[in-house]
Amino acid sequence: MPACSTASTMTASRSPVLASSAALRAAPRGRFDGLRAPAGGRGPESGETEDEMLKITENAIECCRDVGRIAKQVAKHDRSLADQLRRAMASVALNAAEGSVTRDGNGRLRFRTALGSAREVDVALRVAEAFGYVDALDAELMKRLDGICAALWKLTR
Template sequence: MLKLTENAIECCRDVGRIAKVIAKHDRSLADQLRRAITSVALNAAEGTSAHDGNGRQRFRTALGSAREVDVALRVAEALGYLDGLDAALMQKLDRICAALWKLTR
């Protein structure tokens, strides 16, 4: 398993905890956030094992989902659902996006 997939799974843990807080205010946003972070991990893993040429597309999908997670967290903060963003989590998401970007090229 690539370090990328491991990092995405770590983000799932963090985002899952944050989604519980967001759900108290906005269940729809929390659900969308959970689905997006799950998509990052699952598509990254699928991309690493795809041998039929679909790997790059899976990485593109994972990248789109990672960007969605980033924006969903920022929206939750902007709406006052979160007191602030976890800097370490946001940096990890940024590194995941960078790795996925490279894998799509």
């Protein structure tokens, strides 16, 4: 019996999936230079620049750092809320990143998911503050989160 099935030994030239994944592996890490997709909407399908979409992801990662620190405080009082806060913030960054490189029309859906998660983070932070788990929320963090929401909202339209 052969060590590999025929599906696993296909070459990139015979499989569009393998060809696209090979192209992604060959791309510089963290950058998809000049990524533009066909017009007709917003996001990667519409010609939004990769820099604009990358900025959303980078801002989300910065928020992850801050939210992670807050989640540690929240966990002392409510582990479930802290876990939900971490997962929602991670979802923002991950879905924004995925949406920025999706070319098949699903980018808008990823941005919509990221937007929902960003709103969830906003409310979870305010709930933690209301319950007294954290002191006053950092205005800069809330401003960054609001900016992420606004940018994602534009990309879902």
